Amino acid sequence: MSKFVDKGKKETPGISTASLPDIVFMILMFFMVSVSMRQTERKVMVSLPGASEVAKLERKDLTSYIYIGTPTLQYQDLYGTESQIQLNNAFRSIEDIRDFIASERESMSEADRPLMTVSIKADEDTRMGIITDVKQELRRCSALRIMYGARKVNAH
Amino acid sequence: MADISFLMLIFFLMVSTMDKEEGISRRLPVMPPPDMKVEDQKVNRRNIIQVKVNAQDRLFAGNEILDITQLKNKIKEFMTNPQNDPNLPDKEMIFIEGYGDCLVSKGVISLQNDRGTSYSKYIEVQNELIRAVNELRDEWSIANYGKRYSRLNEDQQNIVRKAVPQNISEAEPKDVTKRRR
Numbered sequence: 001m002s003k004f005v006d007k008g009k010k011e012t013p014g015i016s017t018a019s020l021p022d023i024v025f026m027i028l029m030f031f032m033v034s035v036s037m038r039q040t041e042r043k044v045m046v047s048l049p050g051a052s053e054v055a056k057l058e059r060k061d062l063t064s065y066i067y068i069g070t071p072t073l074q075y076q077d078l079y080g081t082e083s084q085i086q087l088n089n090a091f092r093s094i095e096d097i098r099d100f101i102a103s104e105r106e107s108m109s110e111a112d113r114p115l116m117t118v119s120i121k122a123d124e125d126t127r128m129g130i131i132t133d134v135k136q137e138l139r140r141c142s143a144l145r146i147m148y149g150a151r152k153v154n155a156h
Numbered sequence: 157m158a159d160i161s162f163l164m165l166i167f168f169l170m171v172s173t174m175d176k177e178e179g180i181s182r183r184l185p186v187m188p189p190p191d192m193k194v195e196d197q198k199v200n201r202r203n204i205i206q207v208k209v210n211a212q213d214r215l216f217a218g219n220e221i222l223d224i225t226q227l228k229n230k231i232k233e234f235m236t237n238p239q240n241d242p243n244l245p246d247k248e249m250i251f252i253e254g255y256g257d258c259l260v261s262k263g264v265i266s267l268q269n270d271r272g273t274s275y276s277k278y279i280e281v282q283n284e285l286i287r288a289v290n291e292l293r294d295e296w297s298i299a300n301y302g303k304r305y306s307r308l309n310e311d312q313q314n315i316v317r318k319a320v321p322q323n324i325s326e327a328e329p330k331d332v333t334k335r336r337r
Contacts, residue, residue, distance in 0.1 A: 017158070024161040031165065035172035048179075049276040051283040053290055057177035119179060122275050129271030131278075135326075139187040147179040150279055155287065 044069035044086045049124040050153035057147060062115050064104040066097070068130060069123035083126050085134065094133050101141040121149040180282055185325065203245040203262045205234050209281055211272030224280060231288035235263050235320075255300075255315045264323040282324075289322045296320050 046069040057063060067086040071079045075091075084091050087100045105113055118138060122131055138146060207227070208216040215222050217230055237244040245263035252258050265285055269278055290305070293316050297305045305316055 021157040021161055024158050024165060028161055028165045028168065031168045031172065035168070049279040051180055051279055053180065053283050053286040054178040055181050057179070060177060063177070117181075119177070124274070124276035124279075126275040127271060128269050128273040128275060128278055131275060132269070132271060135184060136187075139184050142187065144184040144186065145181075146184060147181050148279055148282070149177075149179040150283075152178055 040065070040086075040089050042067065042086070043072055043075055043089075043091065044084055044123070045072055046121050046123045046149075048121065048149050048151045051150040052153055052155040054150050054152045057117065057119065059112075059115060059117070062108065062112055063117045063119050063147075064101070065119050065121060066100075066134060067121050068126055068134070070125075083123070083130050085130070094137055097134065097137045098141050101138070101143050105143075115145070116143060117145045117147055118143050119147045119149055180279065180286065182282075182324075182326070200246065200262075202243055204264045204266055205231070206266050206268060207281065207285070208268045209270065209273045209277055211270040213274055213277040215281065224284060227281065227284045228288045228291070231265065231285060232292060234265075235261050235288070235292055237261065237263075250318070252315055252318050254311060255319070258319050260319060260321065264325060266325050266327050268327045285324055286322070289320065289324075293317075293320045 044067050046067055068083055069086075070076075070081050071084050071091070079091055085093065085097075087096060092100070101118070105116060108116060120131065120134065135146070138144070205218045206216075207218075210216070215224055215227065217227060218234065222230060234244060237247065240247075245261050247259045247261050249257050250260045267281065267285065293305045296319055297303055297308055297312075297316055301308060301312060305313065308316065
């Protein structure tokens with residue numbers, strides 16, 4: 001009549017891993033949505049200068065990037081250690097900026113073109129000479145909205 | 157299943173970037189047509205402060221050599237002109253929609269640099285100039301609305317932007333450091 005007799009030793013059941021795929025999938029989805037793909041391979045070394053009054057870029061899709069800095073080690077024997085300009089995936093000169101801006105403009109819709117921003121990402125050790133040249137060329141192409149890339153530091 | 161998902165997760169972590177896009181926004185002046193002669197804009201001498209950075213990264217503002225830490229207060233004094241000094245900029249009564257008449261400084265900051273100036277110094281100076289204007293905007297907002305500029309709504313921010321303008325002009329490039337030959 002003993003219905004509630006202890007049958008042998010009790011074992012603690014293991015944690016079920018059935019929900020693990022769901023959790024991992026969720027993290028995966030989060031990353032896929034929140035990050036942007038690396039579009040270009042950096043061929044110049046850029047460490048951005050610090051600034052406290054930085055503003056966020058509003059429209060990433062309407063932004064073209066100009067990288068300025070010394071070439072990375074693997075390109076130094078070809079291009080030297082002087083500051084170089086990188087547009088898209090290659091080293092370019094000042095004169096190529098015009099074509100670059102034109103092609104970037106072409107790829108945007110008519111309504112978005114006035115909102116186009118050029119983000120200048122220059123290394124902090126660059127001399128202003130090359131940056132002034134770039135700025136003058138951008139003015140000539142009437143790409144007037146620019147942004148000097150900087151990283152946020154707190155005010156001293 | 158979990159293994160495959162993990163693999164994809166690792167893949168996405170490797171190929172993606174998380175860097176935030178931040179920086180100092182500027183608007184370049186329109187390029188004058190080549191056949192037009194460059195005329196000096198008729199800005200009264202008292203209304204313009206020249207900030208120059210030479211090739212040795214030394215700073216020169218309003219006829220004196222300054223340290224970067226002094227620049228912000230210099231600009232704030234220039235833009236507000238508290239004692240109505242005749243050597244500092246004029247103020248103008250402007251009607252701002254939604255606010256009313258307001259005294260607005262006519263001061264313009266002209267930033268000049270040399271080809272040999274380092275980019276980090278240039279950004280540092282730009283940053284100090286913007287910081288001075290931002291602090292003035294904050295002060296104006298607190299005096300008039302009792303809140304900081306960043307907490308105001310969009311219409312109020314527009315009013316503040318008109319009342320405390322950010323007139324920073326990047327001059328045509330020229331040789332600031334005179335070299336002896």
